[in-house]
Amino acid sequence: MSSMTDHPPTPGSNGFFSKQATVAPAGFSRWMVPPAALAVHLCIGQAYAFSVFNGPLTKVIGITQSAPEDWTLTTLGWIFSLAIVFLGLSAAFAGKWLERVGPRRTMFTAACCFGGGFIVSAIGVWLHQIVLLYLGYGVIGGIGLGLGYVSPVSTLIRWFPDRRGMATGMAIMGFGGGAMIAAPLSVALMNHFKSETSIGVAETFVVLGIAYFISMTIGALAIRIPAKDWKPAGWTPPETSHKMITRNHVHIDQALKTPQFYLIWLVLFLNVTAGIGILGQASVMIQESFKNTVTAAAAAGFVGLLSLFNMGGRFVWASTSDYIGRKNTYFIFFALGAVLYYAVPGFASSGNIALFVLSYCVILSMYGGGFATVPAYLADMFGTAFVGGIHGRLLTAWAAAGVAGPVLVNYIRAYEVAHGVAKADAYTMTVHIMAVLLVVGFVCNLLINRVDDKHHMSDTQLAGQ
The missing domain is CATH 1.20.1250.20 (MFS general substrate transporter like domains)
Known part of the structure; x- marks a missing residue:
């Protein structure tokens, strides 16, 4: 396919995380790609469940009830807003880089940012510094959200030119469903780590950060892109006369x-x-x-x-x-x-x-x-x-x-x-x-x-x- 055309060699371009290293060998089943995409989207879908932390985060100091020094809900509300803003910004500004380096490096970078964002946020809870939560989950985690959202989707579209909607639906369904896993898991972890001196949020952030990093890295390692000019067996591209589907490409x-x-x-x-x-x-x-x-x-x-x-x-x-x-x-x-x-x-x-x-x-x-x-x-x-x-x-x-x-x-x-x-x-x-x-x-x-x-x-x- 034209999108898989080789780029001019760059330092490290043949390394394990390079675009060339992810080209699928002959006989590779395209149905191995959706699980890799889901491994990322089910993780970043946690964003929809972040609200389960809002209540506990208002009691970090008071433990059983909010103390005067505790954060308010309005203060905490900016964490999620920042994450969504940086999701959009990172997805927008990293577009050319994504296409140049390929999905594996992009997805691994997303794993580092999203998992690392939880760790920075955990430190913010321990030090009671709201700016570290804004930076951790909001900025760094938000960048991980953006990179993790777009890279598997663009890869699936190339593997399923005959079923583009179904392919993107599979991955983005994972983003929608990630909260259904994250919400009860987060509550269970907070209850497990809760003590007389801790509300359990920081420890939960650490566990989630590590778990999400591992899962997203597995997805990054498993992802593959089709070879140049690959197409599904028996599939014929739509006629160029088709009004709404092009066989051409726009930069x-x-x-x-x-x-x-x-x-x-x-x-x-x-x-x-x-x-x-x-x-x-x-x-x-x-x-x-x-x-x-x-x-x-x-x-x-x-x-x-x-x-x-x-x-x-x-x-x-x-x-x-x-x-x-x-x-x-x-x-x-x-x-x-x-x-x-x-x-x-x-x-x-x-x-x-x-x-x-x-x-x-x-x-x-x-x-x-x-x-x-x-x-x-x-x-x-x-x-x-x-x-x-x-x-x-x-x-x-x-x-x-x-x-x-x-x-x-x-x-x-x-x-x-x-x-x-x-x-x-x-x-x-x-x-x-x-x-x-x-x-x-x-x-x-x-x-x-x-x-x-x-x-x-x-x-x-x-x-x-």
Whole structure:
């Protein structure tokens, strides 16, 4: 394949971590690659479970209850926000490096950063220095998140040109499901290490840092890339006349000069914004919408159900896109999502918990599906030569949505309550705004068409990469 074209020799270019060393031998089964990708994504998916540490971290000094010197939840909230921001930044700025050095070195670097971030954070807890948690999990760990997120995905796209959606769905499903492992594991470890003088968080960080480093390193060692011009047995590339799938390639820098990149950026941003704010407030939202009906335990079950649909939607929707097309898949996300968001307040006011829960489960499945479908969308539009780097730059949309979504949900709700709106009705304006955002996303998706031929790389340019 053109994306596997050799680069000019550089010092150490033939070492164990070099791109050349990861080229698969003849007869290698491509089905060995998804487990390697999952070994990374199941680890970095821990990010979605970081909130389990927030409560204990407010009692590092007080142990049983918060002391005046302890950190507040607002102070701690920046740790996760920093991690998501640096996920987006590292994925964006390391794109060219990723394509040059290959997935093994990138994934190993991600393992060092993500595992090391936990160790630095543990030291921060022991010294009670919040800046070390910001640096450890937020900055260093966030860089590990970004590198670990994009490198396995771009590799899978090259191994599965016939099933791009399914391949990316497998890996990104792991990111969605990582929290389901991390949350109970983290709680169990904190309970194990808890003592009269320790809340158990620092020790848990050390164990997780080591465990994640080992797992992600195993994935890095197992990863392989296909040889130049490899393709699945019996598979024929789509005709060049296919409207939305190209057989050409667009350079990572040239992609930023196309309207398609920015339209897909908006598509991802609007889809994520409409889901991420709700995901963060799901427990409070259902309790306030059905006051005296839904208990805290039931609300926790609702959050768990949303996580299942978020995870499952990544595989189901991305796989479906292989058959109906990426553009049509996003049409469903935006049209159905807008209808459901508009209808949800009515379900709440009528006391219909079943339809309320079902609506949000479908919405969150499409939220997850949006993450998993977009890498294949990019490969269809820009080719596979630089898809990892282009995907990395597109993930700045996730970082932006990670700020915009919660801000919309939290501040609009606060404004409504402050102006006398009952808490049960305070989310009505928010979800109607989400519906409008999805309509805008529908229009952006409608405007996407194939990339103009002038942006495609020539054979000579490809050979020089």
